[in-house]
Amino acid sequence: MTRRLALLAWIWAYVVCCAAGLLPGQTATDKQLGELRSAYEKNLAAIKKTYDDGVARWPQDYLAALKALQSKFQKSGDLEGYQGVQAEIDRFQAAAEIPDEALEASGPELKAVQKKFQAIPAELARQKTQKVLTLFQQYTSKLTAMQTDLTKQNRIEDALAVNAEIKRVKESPEVAAAEFERMEQEAKAAQDKSAEAKPQSGKTQEPAAPAGETSSRPQRFEQAAAYERSKIYTDGKPPDLPGISFKPLALRPTANAGARRKLNVTALLGSSESMEQRSDSSWGGVARAKSGTASYRVRLFLKTTGTSLTVENVTLVVEYYSKDLRSGSGKITPERMLVEHIRIPRIDFQGIAVDCPDVSTYQSSYSYSSAWGGSHKDKIGREFYGIVVSVFEQDKSICYQAVSGSALDRFAGTDIPEESSSWGPSMDGEWMPRRRIEGRMWPHDSSE
Incomplete structure (x- = not known):
């Protein structure tokens, strides 16, 4: 009789958990925390994918813009403009970056295209950093509110579990990297603003990047x-x-x-x-x-x-x-x-x-x-x-x-x-x- 009652009690607990959408042994806090974490990680992965796709697409978009400009020069009979764009195409295919030095000999139309695409990698990085930090702030705000409510209800163990998740995400490499990128971006913006206010007497040239490699990169x-x-x-x-x-x-x-x-x-x-x-x-x-x-x-x-x-x-x-x-x-x-x-x-x-x-x-x-x-x-x-x-x-x-x-x-x-x-x-x-x-x-x- 005792075993039968215990079995019925277990079945009833299982039915209650299923009705509440919980797994056996899972609390409502575990379920809510898991859902919040899953949504955070999904959004974080989406931000990274958007950034990676943008970086991968940037060289092709730049070459397409150059070829469109070159076609315009060809149709208008501008041989000098056509050759200038071809020289930039050859240079970029050898080293896929747009240093300041590449703009010096360019005509106005080519320079406008160069400046537009030169700014894109930094803008992609800025957008990614902003999105990661915004997502982080939204996530931790929800967790903090959840922790406060649980503490008020005297559910201390649940509150500690939420607090552990707050600490984990604060110390995660993604957030640390985003904080660093933000500081780097702010420092560069301040440096650029200072340079505009006070022209420099000379320039420091950065060595050219090596040509693109065809060998595959090892995963790890x-x-x-x-x-x-x-x-x-x-x-x-x-x-x-x-x-x-x-x-x-x-x-x-x-x-x-x-x-x-x-x-x-x-x-x-x-x-x-x-x-x-x-x-x-x-x-x-x-x-x-x-x-x-x-x-x-x-x-x-x-x-x-x-x-x-x-x-x-x-x-x-x-x-x-x-x-x-x-x-x-x-x-x-x-x-x-x-x-x-x-x-x-x-x-x-x-x-x-x-x-x-x-x-x-x-x-x-x-x-x-x-x-x-x-x-x-x-x-x-x-x-x-x-x-x-x-x-x-x-x-x-x-x-x-x-x-x-x-x-x-x-x-x-x-x-x-x-x-x-x-x-x-x-x-x-x-x-x-x-x-x-x-x-x-x-x-x-x-x-x-």
Whole structure:
């Protein structure tokens, strides 16, 4: 009888779930959150497809416009105009971009067509960035309202699930890249406005892009050099790493790469820690101590500044710096933890992603609170401060360089720094180089 009642209860619960459009074990919050996430990801994919289609269509549209103009010149008997357009067709087919230099010798009608299509890639990127950030804001607004309502209803577990989704999407590579693109676009707009107000005495020429290649691009590979301590993803889509939360790490370009850089670079910083905590209570007060290691991983996204521009056989140099825990908001004296060299065969406008090696710092803190109201606290050790990112071409010239902290400008040089390494387990459990800090080897946890 008891089994029969239990079976009937299960059947009734199943019928109720089906009537509500829920799967067994699925709550209404799970269903609503899943629907919102699915709609967000669908719209995000549509934005990317619109952008990719526009970029792929741009060269053909430009050539069609040039041929239409050439036909107009031919019918009107304008041989000089016809030849000028043919020269531009030949130039563009060899290197599918429209640099400012290509406009200098053009007639008024050809120049008008060039200017129109020269602006299209940047406009496509601007539209994509705006759409991604608008979609992100709409999605998080809905989630925030949902979280507030659930909290008011005292459905705390459901509210925490929504909060986790808000954090996930805020830290996603798509949103981080869009934020970076927005900052780049705003900086360029300000630079262009300044240039219009104050004409420059000279121009910096960017090297011509290589001719288009016919070989197919590999979907994905992981670099095997440097003892597997760095990984490159040519599709620009690195995997999620369990237990590692990535947040945007702002980069500020230096002047060493010149006014016109070949690359745009976005950085994310992942972190985790392994700490041992102890406490001791007595009639006189409470003492607490915490010690262990904090581990950090930098994830970079690199792409060229032009749709047809590629750079090949470059060396990515990432320098990690730490600061004293006691420095607080006062004067910071960064110390170098690691210099990593990563050889990259090719970077183009589609972009790649790079997971750099982990670094770890030792940290220890102590606090004491007496029963009479007195207290004392102290901390020792170091924490991650920032990075210097440089990309060197084969002739050792810099095509990109940026820093993530104001105190790192003096470390951003034009010479390639010497590489450094040692061995240890990484944040995701693989055996990878660990970095030497202040002459000592700090383990990730006491069990090693």
